[in-house]
Amino acid sequence: MRTSPDAQELLSIVAETFRTDLLPHIPPAQRYTALMIANALGIVQRELAGADEAGHAMLAALALLYGEDADDSLSGADLRRRVEALQHRLCIEIAAGDFDHDGQDVLMECLEEIVQARLGIANPKLLRG
Amino acid sequence: MGALIDGESRPRLESWLAGATGATRVSVADEGTLGGGAISLNLAVTLDIDGGPRAGRHACVLRAQPGGAAVASGMKASISKAQEFAALRAAFGAGVAAPEPIAACGDPAVLGADFYIMRRAEGIGAGHKVVKADQPQRGLARELGRQLGRLHKAGPDTPGLEDLPVPAASPALDCVHTYRDWLGDLALRDAVLAWGLRWLEIHAPPPGDLVLCHRDYRTGNYLVKDGGLTAILDWEFAGFSDPMEDLGWFCARSWRFGRHDREAGGLAGREDFYAGYEETSGRRVDPQAVAYWETAAYMRWAAIAVLQERRHTSGEEPSLELALTGRMLPEIELDLLRHIHGLGLTASAPAAVGAEPSGDAGEERVA
Numbered sequence: 366m367r368t369s370p371d372a373q374e375l376l377s378i379v380a381e382t383f384r385t386d387l388l389p390h391i392p393p394a395q396r397y398t399a400l401m402i403a404n405a406l407g408i409v410q411r412e413l414a415g416a417d418e419a420g421h422a423m424l425a426a427l428a429l430l431y432g433e434d435a436d437d438s439l440s441g442a443d444l445r446r447r448v449e450a451l452q453h454r455l456c457i458e459i460a461a462g463d464f465d466h467d468g469q470d471v472l473m474e475c476l477e478e479i480v481q482a483r484l485g486i487a488n489p490k491l492l493r494g
Numbered sequence: 495m496g497a498l499i500d501g502e503s504r505p506r507l508e509s510w511l512a513g514a515t516g517a518t519r520v521s522v523a524d525e526g527t528l529g530g531g532a533i534s535l536n537l538a539v540t541l542d543i544d545g546g547p548r549a550g551r552h553a554c555v556l557r558a559q560p561g562g563a564a565v566a567s568g569m570k571a572s573i574s575k576a577q578e579f580a581a582l583r584a585a586f587g588a589g590v591a592a593p594e595p596i597a598a599c600g601d602p603a604v605l606g607a608d609f610y611i612m613r614r615a616e617g618i619g620a621g622h623k624v625v626k627a628d629q630p631q632r633g634l635a636r637e638l639g640r641q642l643g644r645l646h647k648a649g650p651d652t653p654g655l656e657d658l659p660v661p662a663a664s665p666a667l668d669c670v671h672t673y674r675d676w677l678g679d680l681a682l683r684d685a686v687l688a689w690g691l692r693w694l695e696i697h698a699p700p701p702g703d704l705v706l707c708h709r710d711y712r713t714g715n716y717l718v719k720d721g722g723l724t725a726i727l728d729w730e731f732a733g734f735s736d737p738m739e740d741l742g743w744f745c746a747r748s749w750r751f752g753r754h755d756r757e758a759g760g761l762a763g764r765e766d767f768y769a770g771y772e773e774t775s776g777r778r779v780d781p782q783a784v785a786y787w788e789t790a791a792y793m794r795w796a797a798i799a800v801l802q803e804r805r806h807t808s809g810e811e812p813s814l815e816l817a818l819t820g821r822m823l824p825e826i827e828l829d830l831l832r833h834i835h836g837l838g839l840t841a842s843a844p845a846a847v848g849a850e851p852s853g854d855a856g857e858e859r860v861a
Contacts, residue, residue: 401814408821449683456681456688464689465696476686477831483824491825 373413380406411486419482420444426478427451429471452479498537498558499524503605510604511541511611514597518545528555529619534572534730535560535607538614541596554596558609572730575608576600577657581732582612584648584655584706590641593725615725617717621751624718625760635762637723638716638744639770646737646775648706655706658733665736666698669790676797686827690793693834699736699783707735712749713759738780741771742787747829748795785837792830799823 370378384403391399417440424447428435431451439447455475458464464472484491499507504522511520525538537556543549559575573581579598586592598610618624650660661668674681674691681687709731717724743749745757745764753760758767768779803820805811 398814401818405814405818408818452685453683455685456683459685459688459692460682462692464692472689473831473835476689477828477835480686480824480827480831484828487821487824491828 373410376406376410376413380410408487411489415486417441417444419486420448422482422485423448423479424451426475426482427455429475430455430468498535498556498605498607498609499539506604510599510601511543511597514599515543515548516546517543517548520544534558534575539611541611548596552596553614554611555593555614556609556611558605558607560607573658573732575610578729578732579610580654580657581706582610582729584652585645585708585726585729585732587654588644588648588652590645591723591726592729593727615717615727617719617724619714619717619727621712621714621749621760624713624716625751625753625756627761630756630762630766631721632762632766634718634721634723635756635758635766636770638711638759638761639767639772640774641723641726641770642708642711642740642744643771643774643777645708646703646705646740646777649704650734652706658706660704660734664698664701665704665734665739666694666701666786666790669735669739669794670694670698673790673793673797676801678800680800684823684827686831687793687796690789690796690827690830690834694786694790694793697786697789699786701736703737703777704734705737706732707737707740708732709735709740709743711740711744712746713744713751713761714749736783736787737775737777738783739787739790741768741779741784742789743791743794745784746788746791746795747833748792748826785833789830789833789837792826792833796823796826796830799826 380403383406388399388403420439421437421444424435424437424439424444427448431454434447434451436447459472481492499522504524508520508522511522512518521542523540523542525540528536528538535558537558539554539556541552541554543552557575557578572578576598579595582592582595586595593612593615596611596613598608599605600608602608648655650658670691673694677684677687677691681691708726708729710728711726715728716726744759744767747754750756750760756762758764761767771777771779799819799822802816803823806813806816806820
């Protein structure tokens, strides 16, 4: 069965129509709400289009610590589960004090890259460069 | 929550107010909801008081605790309206520019919610407007420092504050436990938050002075008119803690509204804010301790964002604004990591706090 346009295409035209046709005409009292809707639509668009890319970036970041388990052939739910599993392992090691004295530079690099990957979806305006 | 003041509740409110203010008669005009009510509900009201010590017309704010599920799930971060009123009264009594407290009501039969009434102050509160100025607002930053110094004269021995909880062991470790509690299982799924908690644990300063802290003292929570301070608002997080907690919160990047070059709340440099604080508090500012509490500020804001988002995802309080607050987490975490990065990488060498950081973290310098 072919559904056309697909969800991503439909969302894309919804977001564009909202921004260009409706947003300029929203009364001031509702403008904040309208901007929140535009913001939310943008997040959903970027997440649908870029979830795997962000997942791979996070996996690459975690590979700094857990190279052997960072399989970059994964995608979709498998990719998400692997990222979650490695982050969970990292959380446990951090809480146990494994990074209290050594390895903090690599840890910080890994964490910064994880945050950058998530920002690429949530708020790419804050990404550097 | 529906209209708090309607035809049915108004007479109850008016007769309760007459008793509370020693008046013969009070009439209440409701002028609608005021902003800044993510947690509490703020109504603009005007009281016409006949008789008694407060006879006359008073522009006021009625601040209520919304009832129901939201309180149970989300807002364990805030104190009760009776406690908030007590903190406000202590602050006002200490000479802080807080709105004058009028009366508090804990009887649900009056409005169906705990509430209190305070005088209404004039001015602009919105952070992005307050920081809009060509030149640094050095006088305002200094005045906000002075106000905080006065507030920090109050402590657990101050009369009227008996009902505010006192931290168990060390305020710093107490905070770490609280943030961990608010985050729940996210502390074991989000490595940045896990590292923030661990960092705070390792670097926790020993317990020192315990003072009444505002705990949300920041740009956006005070009113400014013609460049001058008129009132400090939003006392719902007040509690006893390390005095440097309020300074770290005030200076955090999250509340500079884009004016990152003006580290004291987007107003001016830290030196003006610190100088005002030292004038009235009788205490030296410890930049290293402020840097610690600034890390705590990012963790606290992250944990509060998670609590807010859960109010939405739990289904108890569907709200686009609350849902989007959850998506602010990476942005708060970026601030957290930048700040820790600027303090130096070695946990076992806290002396690195205040050292010259590298690269674009330069504006995070604390000394």
